[in-house]
Amino acid sequence: MTERLLSVEDLKVSFSTRDGENQAVRGVSFHIDAGETVGIVGESGSGKSVTAKAIMSLITPPGKITSRNVNFRGENLLNLSEKQWRKLRGNQIAMVFQDPMTSLNPVKKIGQQLTEVIRRHRGLNKEAALTEAANMLRQVGISQPEQRLQQYPHEFSGGMRQRVMIAMALSCQPELLIADEPTTALDATIQAQILDLFKELKGNSHTAVALITHDLGVVAQVCTRVIVMYGGLIMEEGTVEDIFYRPQHPYTKGLLRSIPKNGGKSKERLVPIEGSPPDLLDPPPGCPFMDRCPHAFARCAERPPVFELSAGHRSMCWLADGEVSVGVEGGTFA
Amino acid sequence: MSESKILVDVKNLKKHFSKGKDIWGRDTDVLKAVDGVSFQIRKGETFGLVGESGSGKSTVGRCLLRLYDYTDGEVSFDGQQIGGLGEKKLKPFRRRIQSIFQDPYSSLNPGLNVLELISEPMKIHGTHQGEDRKEIIAALLEKVGLKREHLYRFPHEFSGGQRQRISIARALSVRPEFVVCDEPISALDVSVQAQVVNMLEDLQAEFGLTYLFIAHDLSMVRHISDRIGVMYAGRLVEVAESDELYENPQHPYTQALLSSILEPDPKKAGQRLSQNGYTAKRGGEGNSELREVSPGHFVADF
Ligand SMILES: Nc1ncnc2c1ncn2[C@@H]1O[C@H](COP(=O)(O)OP(=O)(O)O)[C@@H](O)[C@H]1O
Ligand code: SF4
Numbered sequence: 001m002t003e004r005l006l007s008v009e010d011l012k013v014s015f016s017t018r019d020g021e022n023q024a025v026r027g028v029s030f031h032i033d034a035g036e037t038v039g040i041v042g043e044s045g046s047g048k049s050v051t052a053k054a055i056m057s058l059i060t061p062p063g064k065i066t067s068r069n070v071n072f073r074g075e076n077l078l079n080l081s082e083k084q085w086r087k088l089r090g091n092q093i094a095m096v097f098q099d100p101m102t103s104l105n106p107v108k109k110i111g112q113q114l115t116e117v118i119r120r121h122r123g124l125n126k127e128a129a130l131t132e133a134a135n136m137l138r139q140v141g142i143s144q145p146e147q148r149l150q151q152y153p154h155e156f157s158g159g160m161r162q163r164v165m166i167a168m169a170l171s172c173q174p175e176l177l178i179a180d181e182p183t184t185a186l187d188a189t190i191q192a193q194i195l196d197l198f199k200e201l202k203g204n205s206h207t208a209v210a211l212i213t214h215d216l217g218v219v220a221q222v223c224t225r226v227i228v229m230y231g232g233l234i235m236e237e238g239t240v241e242d243i244f245y246r247p248q249h250p251y252t253k254g255l256l257r258s259i260p261k262n263g264g265k266s267k268e269r270l271v272p273i274e275g276s277p278p279d280l281l282d283p284p285p286g287c288p289f290m291d292r293c294p295h296a297f298a299r300c301a302e303r304p305p306v307f308e309l310s311a312g313h314r315s316m317c318w319l320a321d322g323e324v325s326v327g328v329e330g331g332t333f334a
Numbered sequence: 335m336s337e338s339k340i341l342v343d344v345k346n347l348k349k350h351f352s353k354g355k356d357i358w359g360r361d362t363d364v365l366k367a368v369d370g371v372s373f374q375i376r377k378g379e380t381f382g383l384v385g386e387s388g389s390g391k392s393t394v395g396r397c398l399l400r401l402y403d404y405t406d407g408e409v410s411f412d413g414q415q416i417g418g419l420g421e422k423k424l425k426p427f428r429r430r431i432q433s434i435f436q437d438p439y440s441s442l443n444p445g446l447n448v449l450e451l452i453s454e455p456m457k458i459h460g461t462h463q464g465e466d467r468k469e470i471i472a473a474l475l476e477k478v479g480l481k482r483e484h485l486y487r488f489p490h491e492f493s494g495g496q497r498q499r500i501s502i503a504r505a506l507s508v509r510p511e512f513v514v515c516d517e518p519i520s521a522l523d524v525s526v527q528a529q530v531v532n533m534l535e536d537l538q539a540e541f542g543l544t545y546l547f548i549a550h551d552l553s554m555v556r557h558i559s560d561r562i563g564v565m566y567a568g569r570l571v572e573v574a575e576s577d578e579l580y581e582n583p584q585h586p587y588t589q590a591l592l593s594s595i596l597e598p599d600p601k602k603a604g605q606r607l608s609q610n611g612y613t614a615k616r617g618g619e620g621n622s623e624l625r626e627v628s629p630g631h632f633v634a635d636f
């Protein structure tokens with residue numbers, strides 16, 4: 001039996017703007033089990049990053065969270081004080097962002113930054129922390145780590161800095177690592193190195209990973225389970241096999257169809273999803289995909305509940321009606 | 335294909351940037367962004383350019399647009415050298431060669447509406463006037479999947495994909511023959527990328543356009559390109575027809591690059607994605623000639 005690490009219930013986040021309330025996340029529920037690698041995909045603006053930040057308690061005004069519960073190991077993260085968070089963040093839950101430069105201190109040597117984190121979390125002395133830091137760099141594929149530790153962030157390339165961030169995040173052996181588009185800004189060959197690292201992680205560590213990306217290739221390569229978001233809601237959830245071989249939701253199918261077939265070998269015309277995502281200042285009351293969906297029908301003007309297609313494979317689409325509904329109201333993933 | 339005419343001919347192109355000067359104004363530190371690149375683009379084809387960031391792809395594109403003067407080498411367009419031309423002589427080429435860039439937001443003046451934005455190049459080149467011009471623009475908007483009622487809207491009222499359509503309409507408004515597309519879809523969502531790629535293909539067929547297509551999505555580049563060049567550290571390391579390049583890569587950098595393609599299929603998640611990094615010195619000496627290893631397939635020494 002797998003161990004439940006994180007469960008998010010009916011998370012809602014909105015931002016007050018000049019033009020009104022931007023309802024970035026409109027009621028998402030999901031869980032992450034110990035040790036698994038879960039991909040969160042969807043186009044930009046679908047609410048992936050806001051969901052991640054909400055879990056990490058990093059939403060600041062004008063943003064606000066309304067949710068029943070973000071449960072991590074039996075504790076509701078929404079009720080923690082900043083002091084309790086400081087103990088948890090980096091220790092049990094770590095996060096890596098798309099742009100590593102913003103999270104590294106430009107005027108401190110990499111070695112100093114790494115050892116500080118390691119000493120704080122693992123209680124090692126300076127010497128031992130330095131050895132550990134070098135080990136971590138080696139593990140993320142950085143050669144000559146002893147010399148590298150003496151350098152400043154600007155002496156590292158973008159890909160190197162991202163590897164340092166990941167090394168730093170992993171150095172505390174967190175139970176949950178949330179990585180938001182960790183490879184999006186990187187060159188293909190560097191991305192490949194980092195994804196290989198995630199693949200290894202999947203095999204031999206107890207760290208669960210929530211990997212946020214808009215790239216289905218990334219998901220197929222490293223994830224075990226997938227959550228597909230659109231318009232601030234979860235459209236479909238399942239194992240990678242469910243999502244890639246047995247997608248049910250028209251949005252998931254549309255995403256899969258719009259990438260070139262056979263790695264681009266086929267010159268067959270691409271099949272885009274026509275139209276553009278909903279305006280979250282004034283989201284449609286029904287299915288958010290309705291005005292782009294080739295299968296839309298009258299009922300779709302009402303928000304569909306979540307239907308369970310098979311164990312763990314769920315979809316928020318009226319076409320899946322007839323399967324067992326597990327949602328209570330307004331589409332809730334239990 | 336080999337019968338068709340050469341539209342763009344790039345010979346030993348070099349573009350060096352000075353990073354520092356001594357007190358006598360002599361360069362002390364030079365970045366060789368493009369360092370001896372030769373290739374040809376045939377009329378009506380799409381030539382893809384791939385390689386890591388900083389490898390010189392965009393600099394090549396900007397040289398073809400004559401946004402830069404070259405350090406050395408030559409670019410001919412339709413048989414005429416454009417390298418040494420002054421602005422006046424260059425003007426007809428500025429119409430015939432257009433561009434589309436990655437971020438349509440920063441390349442579209444936020445204070446102009448769609449009609450004004452698309453009119454700009456037409457004004458510069460004196461193509462069509464008044465009502466006539468407006469009708470052409472309206473027709474062009476429909477071609478790129480927008481509507482006549484969008485004429486008086488401003489860039490911020492559009493999504494990223496729609497803004498890219500506006501820049502495409504703008505580029506096409508003066509009936510160019512050659513379009514430099516520098517990462518035109520990188521900032522767009524997957525579902526919208528396909529919309530824009532289809533549109534570029536349709537427009538190419540309709541107007542007989544020739545494209546230089548710079549991108550980092552390797553599957554998309556393969557899909558859209560007839561031939562592809564691979565750049566590394568300011569040099570072209572391999573050129574071949576797309577399928578030949580992907581199925582039979584010769585240069586170690588091309589091999590590393592292609593092995594990093596992420597197949598959207600969990601069954602293929604077994605292998606390692608990264609190869610031991612290929613590193614060659616930037617700005618090594620001399621010969622930028624490629625060897626022809628099979629007809630149409632050229633590789634640099636490594
Ligand atoms: N700080 C903020 N202030 C206002 N709106 C925000 C803020 N952060 C995110 N949003 C809005 O929330 C929505 C979801 O964004 P995001 O979670 O970043 O999407 P994704 O990560 O899926 O691309 C978007 O409409 C975005 O503009
Ligand atoms: S609920 Fe209706 S509109 Fe939404 S995805 Fe399903 S069929 Fe399409």
Ligand SMILES: [Mg+2]
Binds near residue numbers: 048049180181
């Ligand atoms: Mg994001």
